[in-house]
Amino acid sequence: MKSVKKLMAAAGLVSVLFLSACISNNESSGSGEGEKLTIGTEATFAPFESMEGDKIVGFDADLLDAIMKEAGIDYEFQNTGWDPMLVGVDDETLQGGMAGITITDERKETYDFSSPYFEATQVIAVPEGTDIQSGEDIKGMRIGVQNGTTGDEAAQKLVGENSSDLSKYDSSAATMMALQNGDVEAVVTDIAVAQHYVKNNPDANLTLIEDEDNFEQEYYGMLLPKDSEHKEKIDEAIQAIMENGTYEEIYQEWFEGTPDIEALESAQP
Ligand code: ARG
Numbered sequence: 001m002k003s004v005k006k007l008m009a010a011a012g013l014v015s016v017l018f019l020s021a022c023i024s025n026n027e028s029s030g031s032g033e034g035e036k037l038t039i040g041t042e043a044t045f046a047p048f049e050s051m052e053g054d055k056i057v058g059f060d061a062d063l064l065d066a067i068m069k070e071a072g073i074d075y076e077f078q079n080t081g082w083d084p085m086l087v088g089v090d091d092e093t094l095q096g097g098m099a100g101i102t103i104t105d106e107r108k109e110t111y112d113f114s115s116p117y118f119e120a121t122q123v124i125a126v127p128e129g130t131d132i133q134s135g136e137d138i139k140g141m142r143i144g145v146q147n148g149t150t151g152d153e154a155a156q157k158l159v160g161e162n163s164s165d166l167s168k169y170d171s172s173a174a175t176m177m178a179l180q181n182g183d184v185e186a187v188v189t190d191i192a193v194a195q196h197y198v199k200n201n202p203d204a205n206l207t208l209i210e211d212e213d214n215f216e217q218e219y220y221g222m223l224l225p226k227d228s229e230h231k232e233k234i235d236e237a238i239q240a241i242m243e244n245g246t247y248e249e250i251y252q253e254w255f256e257g258t259p260d261i262e263a264l265e266s267a268q269p
Contacts, residue, residue, distance in 0.1 A: 026056050026065075026077035036074040037095035037230070039064060039222075040085035044173030047196045047254045048100040051079065059254040063117060064098045064222070066246050070237035073230065082148065082170065089223050095230065097223035100190060102150045103269040104218075112228045113221035115235045116267045117247075119260070122154045122215040123191040125179060125198070128205040132186070135214035142167060144175040144184035151188040154215055180204050190218075192255070219269040239265070 041056060043049040049058040056077050068075045077098070080088060088094030090110055102120065103113045126132050135158045143159065145152040147168035159165050167184050169175045176197055178184045187194075191210070198206050224231055241247045242261050251259040 026061060036076060037068075038093075039075055039077050039096040039098050040080035040088050040094045041077060041097065041099040042082035042085060042171055043079040044171045045100050045190075045193055046200075048193065049079075049098070059118075059250065060098045060100060062250045062253065063241075063247070066241050066250060067114075067222070067234060067237045070240050070246075071230075071233040073233065082146065085223070086148070089225055092225045095225065095228070099223075100193070100220050101223045102218040103221040104150065107223075110226065112224040112226055112231050114224065114231065115238050116219035116221050116264055116269055117238055118192075118220040119264065119267070120190050120192060120218040120220060121210070121212075122151050122188050122218075123194050124209040124211065125176070125187040125189060125194050125206050126185065126209065127179075128207045130185070130207070132209050134209065135211045138186045138188075139165075141165065141185040142183075144169060144178045144187045146170070146172050146175055146189065149189075150218055151190065155188040158214060176201075176204075179206070219264075219267050221269070 041049045041060065043051050043056045043058075045058075047058050048060040049056050051057075056079055061077060064075070064077060075096075078094075080094065082099065085094065085097045085099060089097050100118070100120070101107075101113075103116060107113070124132065124135065124138060132138060135154075138155075139159050143155050143165055144167045145155050147170060152166075152168060155166055156163065167178060169178060172189065172193060175184070175187045175189060179187045191208070194208050198204070198208060222234060224234070242265060247261065248259055
């Protein structure tokens with residue numbers, strides 16, 4: 001039994017490595033004024049971005065396409081991985097990142113963000129039947145997070161900076177795999193991604209714990225280089241597609257219910 005589990009873990013790891021090794025492109029759109037922007041992502045974050053063959057699919061992929069079409073900007077969407085995306089947008093070898101990226105004050109010191117396009121918070125994923133009620137209860141447990149994310153930060157706030165109870169992974173998928181393998185006992189990650197995972201992996205028998213006291217409200221924005229010359233056009237495009245129904249259409253392809261566009265438009269993260 002143990003060795004079967006190990007084998008499955010190894011197979012999972014291989015496929016994650018394979019995924020991150022395949023840099024794949026979604027070619028653009030746009031009116032083509034010559035310049036073509038390269039936008040990075042970490043595509044194991046369904047339903048925002050995941051790989052389908054060599055194509056990046058998901059809410060972010062569709063929204064990015066609508067934004068860039070509206071703005072008349074040519075672009076290509078690349079599965080660069082999380083850290084390379086952050087480094088690339090900083091040194092401007094990439095002109096943007098679209099990866100369910102939370103707008104934070106700390107990141108704003110290095111980057112610009114588009115206006116917010118999605119509301120989020122962190123959540124704890126644990127095996128069903130685990131006696132966990134809040135963030136306080138995961139103290140002392142082995143916790144998995146994606147390195148350098150707001151989930152990583154939130155977990156550190158609970159269990160201490162760089163606590164040895166934290167296991168950090170390079171991708172979102174790897175955290176969930178670790179939870180399924182029993183390598184970690186809990187994962188702190190973005191709510192919509194956790195919900196999508198639970199729904200699509202009923203055999204994993206996971207349950208989600210929300211905790212408003214410990215996990216703040218977050219907003220996703222498109223990551224842009226500091227003083228990006230494209231920010232204004234991109235923000236105008238976001239506003240336009242929120243007002244002309246395109247945003248809602250895309251939302252309903254990937255999520256249930258209706259988006260609170262007014263809340264997004266008035267949010268000032
Ligand atoms: N929202 C979180 C953050 O910005 C997690 C994003 C992870 N995205 C991904 N594509 N793996 O830190």
